[in-house]
Amino acid sequence: MNIVVCIKQVPDTETAIKIAADGKSISTDDIKWVMNPYDEFAVEEALRFQKEQKATVTVVGAGPKRVTEALRTALAMGADKAVLIEDDGLYGADPIAIAKILAAAIKDLTPDIVFLGQRAIDDDAGVVGAALAEFLGMPQLSVVTKLSLDGDKVTVNRPVEGQTLVIESPLPAVITCQKGLNEPRYASLPGIMKAKKKPLDTKKLADLGASATGFAEVVAITPPPERAAGVTISGDDPAQMALNLAKALREQAKII
Amino acid sequence: MAGVYVVAEHRDGAFRKVTLEAASAAKKIADELGSEVTAVVLASGMADACAELGKYGVSKVLYADDAAFAQYTTDAYANALAELLKDADVVVFGASMQGKDLAGRLAAKLDTSVAVDCTALAVEGGKVKATRPIYAGKVYADIVINAKPQMVTLRPNVFDVVEVGGQAAVETISATAGEVKTKVVDVVKDAGGKIDLTEALVIISGGRGMKDGANFEILETLAGQLNGAVGASRSAVDAGWRPHRDQVGQTGKVVTPNLYIACGISGAIQHLAGMGSSKVIVAINKDADAPIFQKADFCVVADLFDVVPAFTEEVKKLG
Numbered sequence: 001m002n003i004v005v006c007i008k009q010v011p012d013t014e015t016a017i018k019i020a021a022d023g024k025s026i027s028t029d030d031i032k033w034v035m036n037p038y039d040e041f042a043v044e045e046a047l048r049f050q051k052e053q054k055a056t057v058t059v060v061g062a063g064p065k066r067v068t069e070a071l072r073t074a075l076a077m078g079a080d081k082a083v084l085i086e087d088d089g090l091y092g093a094d095p096i097a098i099a100k101i102l103a104a105a106i107k108d109l110t111p112d113i114v115f116l117g118q119r120a121i122d123d124d125a126g127v128v129g130a131a132l133a134e135f136l137g138m139p140q141l142s143v144v145t146k147l148s149l150d151g152d153k154v155t156v157n158r159p160v161e162g163q164t165l166v167i168e169s170p171l172p173a174v175i176t177c178q179k180g181l182n183e184p185r186y187a188s189l190p191g192i193m194k195a196k197k198k199p200l201d202t203k204k205l206a207d208l209g210a211s212a213t214g215f216a217e218v219v220a221i222t223p224p225p226e227r228a229a230g231v232t233i234s235g236d237d238p239a240q241m242a243l244n245l246a247k248a249l250r251e252q253a254k255i256i
Numbered sequence: 257m258a259g260v261y262v263v264a265e266h267r268d269g270a271f272r273k274v275t276l277e278a279a280s281a282a283k284k285i286a287d288e289l290g291s292e293v294t295a296v297v298l299a300s301g302m303a304d305a306c307a308e309l310g311k312y313g314v315s316k317v318l319y320a321d322d323a324a325f326a327q328y329t330t331d332a333y334a335n336a337l338a339e340l341l342k343d344a345d346v347v348v349f350g351a352s353m354q355g356k357d358l359a360g361r362l363a364a365k366l367d368t369s370v371a372v373d374c375t376a377l378a379v380e381g382g383k384v385k386a387t388r389p390i391y392a393g394k395v396y397a398d399i400v401i402n403a404k405p406q407m408v409t410l411r412p413n414v415f416d417v418v419e420v421g422g423q424a425a426v427e428t429i430s431a432t433a434g435e436v437k438t439k440v441v442d443v444v445k446d447a448g449g450k451i452d453l454t455e456a457l458v459i460i461s462g463g464r465g466m467k468d469g470a471n472f473e474i475l476e477t478l479a480g481q482l483n484g485a486v487g488a489s490r491s492a493v494d495a496g497w498r499p500h501r502d503q504v505g506q507t508g509k510v511v512t513p514n515l516y517i518a519c520g521i522s523g524a525i526q527h528l529a530g531m532g533s534s535k536v537i538v539a540i541n542k543d544a545d546a547p548i549f550q551k552a553d554f555c556v557v558a559d560l561f562d563v564v565p566a567f568t569e570e571v572k573k574l575g
Binding site: 008011013014015016017019026037038045047087094095096097099100117121122123124125126127128129130131133134135139140141142143145155158159160161162163164165166167168169170178179180191214215216217218219220222223224227228230231232233235237239241242243245246249255 | 298302329331334352353354356357358359360361363364365368370371372373385388389390391392393394395396397398399400401402403409437438439440441442443444445446447450451452454455482499501503506507508510514515525526532533535536537538539549550551552553554555556557558559562563566567569571572573
């Protein structure tokens, strides 16, 4: 069984985001880069199949050379091998174009399952999994919190607003992972040492006959709208504060 | 056919609020483009409801009645919509779980792209410019799709539902579900029919200051009074006090309610990112220096265990 996990490298959640001089991208100075937190669930789920199904786990990432660090983290967690699609222009590119590039790299690996995080915490788009499934001609199971395998059939739980859908699908399939699916392991020290010797292939876009150019163009990046300074609710005791808060929300904000 | 299209979403025989929001936003775009709004309804047994979409600016409804569409599956919907929307200029979806699941697949099928979870739309030079929060709202991106159809999904609760018209013309069509590999074998409703955070108009959230999962009961009581939902910070979720689906923040849900009440939440950057675009923010915290107060419209420096129950009583009195 072949499992592929697509990994994105993103700024750590603590990062304060600064707009670059071009006004269309973010400044990448002083950023601590990490594996996208949702991709950790994807790696962990793949490692479960590595053990249970004797699957080979290949992690795939796209972007500048630094993405190697996120791939090495996955190898240190236990993945068998990695592929980096190296191109400096891929960070911030159209997610549908990224999906096409990933599909070109993945199809030769003949995966039974492709795992991804349900979305990346930088562009917050969450469309790569769906587009990748289309380009690979596979069904997609998005934002799953539970997964079981029976032969070549997979059953997942997918929470949607106010309810959970239980969905069956044949393999191969693309599955995007949500928090709750598992508890991702940390890379152990022996794992980190072993990871250094695991194979990591680098491919260029030209090798894949692919391009970073897509149809979605970022024309500007702006700071969030300013909020007016807050009003402190006064009162001698909690009861009076509660009364004043209720009044403020009713009369000033007209919200309750 | 050219024009502006809305992909309608329904549950239990009724259109969802995100669809009415999408129709209203699409109407504005269509007016500026000198075009009209067509809604596509893939459903079963919803003929009567379709004409009502006219109220929200929809001129025409393409209605495909097929048992294959009664329950949403990505395969059936994407196959049918790819055929129906291939000549569309603009396609608008609600950024619900369904809209998010569908839009990326359809963009790939139709060789275009999509701007997801948008909070504003404008028309510039005959094209739609979509504004969307990225990095969970730390910055906003303006995006133009340089292909047709230009596809957008709209964040729930941000676009107003605007009633403008009367009845829409309904055309019954046949649409092809094609090969459907996935099958919904069960639908489990959440306990108590709770409102999802992404759709709630009022959210009461608790953080580390709640001290224990059982204490969330006081937030539940207030949420009950305000017809709201209860959220949680990451630390409250990681402590096992609340399930992950309640988490608000960069690795949880990004929410846009009319009123967000943060109780015992210090306001880590990840949390502020997730709730920062709420319309009105109230912070209740003992620590006057908590970063949450930098983001709040109304700041209550006090013990939440005293203030929240007292506030609930005041809300009750207001009726």
